[in-house]
Amino acid sequence: MHSRSVGTAHMSRIDKQLLKHLLELSRLDVPQKDRPRLLKDLSAILDYFEQLKEVRVEGAEPMSGGTLLTTVMRQDEIDIELKKKESGETGRVIEAFPEKKGTFLKVPPVF
Amino acid sequence: MAIKDNILIRGTPTTAASKVLERYRAAYDSTVIEKLRGADAVFLGKTNLDEFAMGSSTENSAFQLTKNPHDLERVPGGSSGGSATAVAAHEAITALGSDTGGSIRQPANFCGVVGLKPTYGAVSRYGLIAMASSLDQIGPITKTVKDAAIVFKVIAGKDVFDATSADPPPGGYDKLLQPELEDIKKLTIGLPKEYFTEGLNSSVTEAVDKAISALKSLGIKFQEISLPHTKYALACYYIIMPAEVSANLARFDGIRYSRIANLHGSKRRSAQKLLDTYVRQRSEGFGAEAKRRIILGTFVLSSGYYDAYYAKAQRVRAxxxxDFDEAFKKVDALLTPVAPTPAFKIGERADDPLAMYLSDVFTIPVNLAGLPAISIPVRDAGGMPKVPSRTEEPKVPSKLEGLPIGFQLIGKHFHETDILGIGQYYDKLFEPR
Incomplete structure (x- = not known):
């Protein structure tokens, strides 16, 4: 979903235009009157990030998770104990749907 | 036990202190709850938190304000402020919290109770509402270190429902509950000089010094060490964590789980589109801090900024x-302050997100490195609750006696036994005779 940038990435400001774009990506809306304050807070936080510029990271592999475990796989088979444990769970998940028709999740029209 | 309200208990409301989950009922038990049921635990209720565990004072809850039982004008810390308060005020014997950047240890520190953040992967996260999945960990908040060890032993272990969970190396937890003084005496504790800076409140320095003296009296040796990248941890964390938050909170779209009340208002349902549902649910449902972190996370992950922020932060994290790996070649554990100041006043930092973030400066590096750490109240400083006796009626010290201050012990991966062992012998020094 988020593409890696090629080219020259640089530390930057979030301006009104970029904030509008980020809000669209985030499926959020913030009232116009609250946006100057939000921009100010975000700027202060980005300024704080500037200090990372001075860290020399050559040779450091990106740490992408909290663990050194590599892909953990599970046998592709039905586990009777697990099935027992999960019994009734589907019903409770469906029950929690905000809107439903029978056992189907009801979604507003896309267009 | 009191349970932080971001941990699922089947059939009961679990809100994560957010309006977006106001009407949600958990469909299943989290693994920690299932394990505790097996040990006959009784769950008294759910406790308040900062919305989705995002905050350091519990002021970000959409529902209630939690006050520090030692001084009602002050915050209990956060985000597990409700759990720390419930234990400190003797409403529950123990509680569960979750810790992404200090959310168990910092409120424990502010409320004068014990808080353990286990090794990343030591406790299953299945059924914990995710905030930042590479950092989150569930752990106990208790009155004594021994109680923390007892609860940890019950909830720890590999779980098929959490692929990041793991068992300790063989024999790893054998001496959790019966540490031997001979083993403890052989340990060397490192004091990272970067954690004892000028910005430290003098009462914190004084209290931590008392803890060091007490541990020296047990025969433990101390050594100054250096963790040179410490000062970059906070910036690193505030890039990685929001990135994960923006992904994890995407699921609260008003279609699944729970929908805020009157989402569609008086408008006719047929006039509503899917996008309106998403945007209204999220804009009206999330609080200011959650929104700030979603926007920040979306920014650091987006094309053109990814390398400068997210990719860089991942390398700084390494x-x-x-730094910790190097330090643990010389010493067995580390001792540091938990927070730069004691509990601050309600409202004092609510309008300044950066000032709020700074209260986690000593706890965050531990999560980035995935290490276990415990916050233990300094028992002979200020208004610290002594180790409670089993027969005497507990009393919350008044604020005249001073605010609680704790110290933090950081251990090697899956070496909870070391820090819980040191802590249990520390507590023994102050047990009523």
């Missing part, structure tokens, strides 16, 4: 972990 360097922070390497």
């Amino acid at each position: 360097l922070i972990k390497k």
Whole structure:
């Protein structure tokens, strides 16, 4: 979903235009009157990030998770104990749907 | 036990202190709850938190304000402020919290109770509402270190429902509950000089010094060490964590789980589109801090900024972990303050997100490196609750006696036994005779 940038990435400001774009990506809306304050807070936080510029990271592999475990796989088979444990769970998940028709999740029209 | 309200208990409301989950009922038990049921635990209720565990004072809850039982004008810390308060005020014997950047240890520190953040992967996260999945960990908040060890032993272990969970190395937890003084005496504790800076409140320095003296009296040796990348940990964390938050909170779209009340208002349902549902649910449902972190996370992950922020932070994270790896070649555990100041006043930092973030400066590096750490109240400083006796009626010290201050012990990966062992012998020094 988020593409890696090629080219020259640089530390930057979030301006009104970029904030509008980020809000669209985030499926959020913030009232116009609250946006100057939000921009100010975000700027202060980005300024704080500037200090990372001075860290020399050559040779450091990106740490992408909290663990050194590599892909953990599970046998592709039905586990009777697990099935027992999960019994009734589907019903409770469906029950929690905000809107439903029978056992189907009801979604507003896309267009 | 009191349970932080971001941990699922089947059939009961679980809100994560957010309006977006106001009407949600958990469909299943989290693994920690299932394990505790097996040990006959009784769950008294759910406790308040900062919305989705995002905050350091519990002021970000959409529902209630939690006050520090030692001084009602002050915050209990956060985000597990409700759990720490419930234990400190003797409403529950123990509680569960979750810790992404200090959310168990910092409120424990502010409320004068014990808080353990286990090794990343030591406790299953299945059924914990995710905030930042590479950092989150569930742990106990208790009155004594021994109680923390008892609860940890019950909830720890590999779980098929959490692929990041793991068992300790063989024999790893054998001496959790019966540490031997001979083993403890052989340990060397490192004091990272970067954690004892000028910005430290003098009462914190004084209290931590008392803890060091007490541990020296047990025969434990101390050594100054250095963790050179410490000062970059906070910036690193505030890039990685929001990135994960923006992904994890995407699921609260008003279609699944729970929908805020009157989402569609008086408008006719047929006039509503899917996008309106998403945007209204999220804009009206999330609080200011959640929105700030979603926007920040979306920014650091987006094309054109990814390398400068997210990719850079991931590399800095590796360097922070390497600092700890190097230190643990010389020493067995580390001792540091938990927070730069004691509990601050309600409202004092609510309008300044950066000032709020700074209260986690000593706890965050531990999460980035995935290490276990415990916050233990300094028992002979200020208004610290002594180790409670089993027969005497507990009393919350008044604020005249001073605010609680704790110290933090950081251990090697899956070496909870070391820090819980040191802590249990520390507590023994102050047990009523």
